[in-house]
Amino acid sequence: MSTELAIDLFAGAGGFTTGAESAGIKVIWAANHWRLAVDCHADNHPDTFHSCQDLHQADWSAIPSHNILAASPCCQGHSRARGKDRPHHDLQRSTAWAVVSCAEYHREDVVVVENVPEFADWALYPCWADAMNRLGYAVSPHVVDAADHGVPQHRKRLFIVCTKSKTPLKLDLPQREHMPINNVIEWDYPKWSQIDKPGRSLATLRRIDAGRRQFGERFVAPYYGSGSGMTGRSIHRPIGTITTLDRWAIIDGDRMRMMQPPEIKTAMGFPAHYLLPATRREAIQMLGNAVCPPVAKDIFEAIRKTA
Template sequence: MKAIDLFAGAGGFSTGARLAGAQVVWAANHWPTAVQWHSANHPETAHACQDLQQADFRDAPAHDVLLASPACQGHSRARGAERPHHDALRSTAWAVVTCAAVHRPAAALVENVPEFAQWALYPAWCAVMHALGYALQPIVVDAADHGVPQHRRRLFIVATRSQHPIELRLPRREHVGAARVIDFQAGKWTPVHRPGRSARTLERIQRGRAQHGERFVAPYYGSGSGLTGRCLSRPLGTVTTRDRWAVVDGERMRMLRADECRAAMGFPEGYRLPTQHREAVHLLGNAVCPPVAADLITALKEAA
């Protein structure tokens, strides 16, 4: 099975495809940093760095399955107040249609946040895919159900050139706790009670201790997991494109390291990342979890 990966980013879809025995022959992204690191981890894949809304997909090689993760920022509830640029981000989904129209692969897997299905143009997007001969099966998947140590709910649209939508038989794997990805011997720790620490953070930590003991994780920026964080036996909350999760260990705390975020996303240990922490976290927070992609592609192959 040959695949191409649109909006390839950190390469989660490509890594999952490789785990499932597929060959990713072409990958594209508009951000040079993403292309650089995708190339470093997938040197056997041809790469293109371009705006995919302007791409001539005749330049892409023939393939059996189209993998795509168009921009989610315009759909996610985490986007904040509505701004005009979100319309441009939402429109990246049309690149999937353009590519499918050119190549007509047997199948496509499109990943986004569940709110993608609430987009005003989602019915029109589906109608065009139907016009191209694709039956669509949307499913919402939590990465934690696929052995990823993180709760991450994402919508996957399974598009197949078939008369009726196909239902994938996905495995349900045992949940893995956040403790699996945290190295308490590493990182730059700071005292919990240090000058400048916000009162709300200290209150959350105090409640977290009462609920979970001396070691737990809590959202440092934003909300989530209530006011107490979560115990280490549970999967982590969603990894985002910016630092969010703090690790508390007695009277010290720190943010998750990039390598811990990588593990929380289900990437292999040796997967290469930018040396700059902020870039690494940004790439990871936008990625598809490889074990989820692998299970979906394997199920797709079995259903074909």
């Protein structure tokens, strides 16, 4: 990558930007349709020019020159955990075409797209990849687990690296030591509640009892769902995927509480000083949609070494 100036499409909370800047790349422009996310990004990246817009309608000629395009198109239409508003999520799949439109105009040296692994199962993914090929890009998908990059969370995401090389790049990514979620939990946080209290769901009590039998008095557990939601998981390993919902509970003896935004922020790999919305729900939603900055940093550094 010769000139390391980047833009960030669907920038959200700014995980891609934070990772790129950690790798020494200057992010000069970032856009998102959600005003609160744009404001959050601007608070943390004041030297970046920001735009709040629907990127389907973007005027790519108005964006300053750059060599790197980072993009995180909407994943909800591809994810297995799609929620209830499926027609709306289906429509969001089309956001991926904004990447093609931008690349057609700017012909960046490098395009990196992040999404859920199921993005590659999209019926139009072959057409999308072919469009990038026709623009002169070799398309190289990599499925990456954030836990392998020092983030205390198992979070598998697809990073599609598009370069003007003759063949697709095969990145030599580091395999960092897995970090336990115990390093993130603030055990002296004040807002705990008693597990055995009136109104507590019997299903929740059964899951907690199962977790105690397997992990002892301290562990984490999804507050709903199947899989590890039935038993929880050890605090001495990375947590499972953090979502946009208030999902993960911390169990400590006879008390419990949900993970708090500062803990989730650290579990996503954001620095401690990173600013978030004051509203809990919006902070968690923004974090659950974010790119883990350490993963983005390792991706860009690997591209620099390989390209």
